[in-house]
Amino acid sequence: LGGECVGAYSTCDELWNILEKGGYTSGDRLWRMPLFKEYGDLLKSATADINNISAVPYGGSITAAKFLQNFIKCKSWAHLDIAGVMDSTDSMSYLPKGMSGRPTRSIIEALRLLSLEK
DSSP, X not given: OGGGOEEEEESOHHHHHHHHHHHHXXXXXXXXXXXXXXXXXXXXXXXXXXXSSOSSSSOHXXXXXXXXXXXOOSSSOEEEEOGGGSBOOTTOTTSOSSBOOTTHHHHHHHHHHHHHHO
């Protein structure tokens, strides 16, 4: 996804919808990514309970989310892969060059939306 979009992983459609609305309002693009079982299988280890990196050179973002999924106790959760958006790009003219803080505004807006639901 590069610097144009945050990869979002979520087990909950409702949480994803709130994150997507937060991104839309803030101007940060979020794109929902899959949590396919096969990527979790890439973390199997002969010497440990689980590897923290994949045995193959692809799917790093998805395998990172699958790694985290092993430790999350709640049913509904989300992981935002922000590695690609941490630096601002030319396409984000409203941000100065350098570290962008993305998607902080999206998360704050999503939290605001969540607070209105209660």
